[in-house]
Amino acid sequence: MDAREMKIKAAAAALAHVEHGMRLGIGTGSTAEEFVRLLAEKVADGFKVEGVPTSERTARLCVELGVPLKSLDELPELDLTIDGADEVDAALALIKGGGGALLREKIVAAASGRMIVIADESKLVDTLGAFALPIEVNMFGLVSTRIAIEKTAARLGLSGELTLRQSGDGNFTTDGGHYIIDASFGRIPDAEALSTQLNAIPGVVEHGLFLNMAALAIIAGPAGARELRATR
Ligand SMILES: O=C[C@H](O)[C@H](O)[C@H](O)COP(=O)(O)O
Numbered sequence: 001m002d003a004r005e006m007k008i009k010a011a012a013a014a015l016a017h018v019e020h021g022m023r024l025g026i027g028t029g030s031t032a033e034e035f036v037r038l039l040a041e042k043v044a045d046g047f048k049v050e051g052v053p054t055s056e057r058t059a060r061l062c063v064e065l066g067v068p069l070k071s072l073d074e075l076p077e078l079d080l081t082i083d084g085a086d087e088v089d090a091a092l093a094l095i096k097g098g099g100g101a102l103l104r105e106k107i108v109a110a111a112s113g114r115m116i117v118i119a120d121e122s123k124l125v126d127t128l129g130a131f132a133l134p135i136e137v138n139m140f141g142l143v144s145t146r147i148a149i150e151k152t153a154a155r156l157g158l159s160g161e162l163t164l165r166q167s168g169d170g171n172f173t174t175d176g177g178h179y180i181i182d183a184s185f186g187r188i189p190d191a192e193a194l195s196t197q198l199n200a201i202p203g204v205v206e207h208g209l210f211l212n213m214a215a216l217a218i219i220a221g222p223a224g225a226r227e228l229r230a231t232r
Pocket residue numbers: 027028029030031032083084085086095096097098099100101102105
């Protein structure tokens with residue numbers, strides 16, 4: 001089974017948690033897109049949901065496939081969000097933002113009664129941090145913010161390359177009009193402390209550590225999909 005087939009397995013298992021009439025947060029990325037494709041087939045058969053997309057990219061796919069959408073302001077409280085992740089640990093702490101959608105993803109997940117993460121087993125880790133942590137930053141004061149991130153990380157014993165994310169024609173810009181710094185800290189032993197301290201930097205808009213947000217992870221491997229619940 002290749003990676004795409006595993007993503008489809010995880011997405012299909014997550015679909016079983018979606019009930020008729022739900023207000024649904026819809027994630028971003030290649031795994032979330034498999035979920036959208038399966039959801040669209042159900043919607044075409046008469047299944048009713050109202051979706052709130054976590055990115056313009058997801059919104060475009062939903063519109064193309066006929067999944068009904070609302071804005072978060074129209075549906076400010078959601079029943080469930082289904083989204084992918086770049087890393088998942090046993091406590092269901094996540095790194096997200098590889099696709100640059102972390103800010104809207106976090107806002108939508110926080111507005112949801114429940115969050116289910118879908119991923120192939122390559123995303124499972126013992127400790128977060130092999131995947132560079134995406135940090136969304138305001139364009140204003142970029143250099144100062146970068147220095148503040150370095151100093152904050154150093155106080156926690158973390159160091160590593162901070163890379164301003166690029167796209168084809170220059171700096172990558174998020175849906176919210178911000179930049180992303182990808183921080184290659186390596187293993188992050190205290191994600192809570194890093195999260196709190198990054199949030200205290202004024203130029204940091206949000207970061208990709210999603211802690212205590214996911215209720216369930218559906219992880220697919222060659223043998224099929226299995227459910228993981230948080231261990232703490
Ligand atoms: O910003 C993007 C999101 O956090 C994605 O959910 C994450 O990067 C995982 O994407 P994929 O399913 O493509 O690996």
